[in-house]
Amino acid sequence: MNVFYGTMTSKGQTTVPAEVRELLNLKSGDKLRYVVKNGTVILKAKNKKAADLAGVLFRSxxxxxxxxxxxxxxxxxVVNQSAERQ
Structure with a gap:
């Protein structure tokens, strides 16, 4: 397990450490999802698309x-497609 630290500004903003950006392959404009469960926060990159699943079941x-x-x-x-339709 890797542990990284950041600081929150008075506006509630923080910088994602460079090591985390590299591990998650984050780029400017990527969305982040914060999952909170039982007092634990999990940060997930929302930079994958449904097309990324193409062929995943058949690749060894x-x-x-x-x-x-x-x-x-x-x-x-689904959310992105719904937003594009409106």
Missing amino acids: DIDPLAIEDIDDIVSDA
């Missing part, structure tokens, strides 16, 4: 996605 050269990651990707795609 990559690790399969966890069901939670699949749920996140599908829900993000």
